[in-house]
Amino acid sequence: MNELQREFTAFINNMDVRLGAFVLADLPETFETEDGETVKFPKDFGPKSLPMLELFVLSKFPSTEAILEAEHRRFFEGLIRYLGETYLRAIGGVWDHDETTGNGMPFIRPDTEQGPAAGEPIPLVAIVLTAVDQRSAEVFTAVLDKARELLGGDGQPRRKCTGLSLGMLTAENSSEEEVEFLTRFIGTVEPGIAAWTQEQADPASWGFDRDSLARLGKQISARYDSPADMMDEEETPFTAGAMRFIGETIRRIAVGQWRYGTELEKDDPRHHQPYVRFLIGDQNLDLVPWRLIQAALEDSEAIASALDAVIEMRENEAAEAAEKSESAAENNSDEG
Known part of the structure; x- marks a missing residue:
């Protein structure tokens, strides 16, 4: 097993704890919208959480340089985990990795109408950087919408939820x-x-x-x-x-x-x-x-x-x- 494979294996094996920690410790309970309204922050891995998640990311990082700073690596990795798991639940697919796609970080290989994991990779690192650069708060959802189109038919996943974080830590089961x-x-x-x-x-x-x-x-x-x-x-x-x-x-x-x-x-x-x-x-x-x-x-x-x-x-x-x-x-x- 090479170093890249070991890192990917560790990434997957630690999904429940790392993703749970990100949701509990790094995502807020409430968020103030652009019009000044305080709303509950959705942390349910549902498509409707993506716009709020993107707005929150933009509020924390003014530039791609800022989010790439070493001190923010843990948050960045947690964000990639959350984004990937949300896509998996909405469209199906698998976590994957190689030396070139997604800056060497894990990415999603989505399902399409051609079959399971038959789609082009969804490079999560590039998506986050694009969102921070464009600052439209529409990138996360646009990626999901495009992937749904490739599912054909009604845009619903062909198989049961493929998300990994079944034993994730929550506020109810952890301190x-x-x-x-x-x-x-x-x-x-x-x-x-x-x-x-x-x-x-x-x-x-x-x-x-x-x-x-x-x-x-x-x-x-x-x-x-x-x-x-x-x-x-x-x-x-x-x-x-x-x-x-x-x-x-x-x-x-x-x-x-x-x-x-x-x-x-x-x-x-x-x-x-x-x-x-x-x-x-x-x-x-x-x-x-x-x-x-x-x-x-x-x-x-x-x-x-x-x-x-x-x-x-x-x-x-x-x-x-x-x-x-x-x-x-x-x-x-x-x-x-």
């Missing part, structure tokens, strides 16, 4: 402290793991897979005699990297979301700890990497076994869904 922490922490996961693996024996052999988790469990069991040993200041680089590696590996394989424990009792394992949440049916399953590291002291298979448990629950959930679907089909057949 300001959690959003602030995750906004910082998520950006350290990929580079932290990369630096950590380079310090391990045979760096290239470490992958986001079960075998690596099992090997790490054995390494921790051999390296430490007690939890106190691993809390030594000299061990911080190893344990911090291992924690990120465990959480990110299980999150990717079993499809989870990084969270952070705020507003919890001190005896809760998630208290002030980054953890990974999995939605199984209508229940949450939370795994705390720091606790898994400690568990490996007693059982070197504890980390890999945690992954096995989540996968088994996922498989049971899928089997139950399939059984319900078959049962419903049989009932419909009997009624017919």
Whole structure:
């Protein structure tokens, strides 16, 4: 996997947290229109949010030079995420990337009447820069209108919503402290793991897979005699990297979301700890990497076994869904 592919993978994997943080922290609750009226700012990824979003961007940045300044990179990336996800919901398509389109940043490859993802790329970076340069507050919507025309027929998407941010953080399911922490922490996961693996024996052999988790469990069991040993200041680089590696590996394989424990009792394992949440049916399953590291002291298979448990629950959930679907089909057949 080359560097561009790694960056794109990180962009997609971090969509829920980064996009949620952008919506909660960077977009206002209300906005004052040009005629002085204060209105509620729509943050629902709907087409009607685009004019207001563009007006807000224009109010923040007087020129393309301003929005491209390094200090605004996080906002710019969040804006691209929001814009892309809004287009996906309205017209269908997929996130994509290459070395030339969209200044090397992820872009949308939209659906058309020819088929899924059959359209010309929608370069989100160029669209934002054009909007800031033209200052008409009509660019975001004009791009969507053109894409709808290419869908043919009534301009409606041919398939169900293709947006990615299904587990996105919201004001209802998170706190300001959690959003602030995750906004910082998520950006350290990929580079932290990369630096950590380079310090391990045979760096290239470490992958986001079960075998690596099992090997790490054995390494921790051999390296430490007690939890106190691993809390030594000299061990911080190893344990911090291992924690990120465990959480990110299980999150990717079993499809989870990084969270952070705020507003919890001190005896809760998630208290002030980054953890990974999995939605199984209508229940949450939370795994705390720091606790898994400690568990490996007693059982070197504890980390890999945690992954096995989540996968088994996922498989049971899928089997139950399939059984319900078959049962419903049989009932419909009997009624017919």
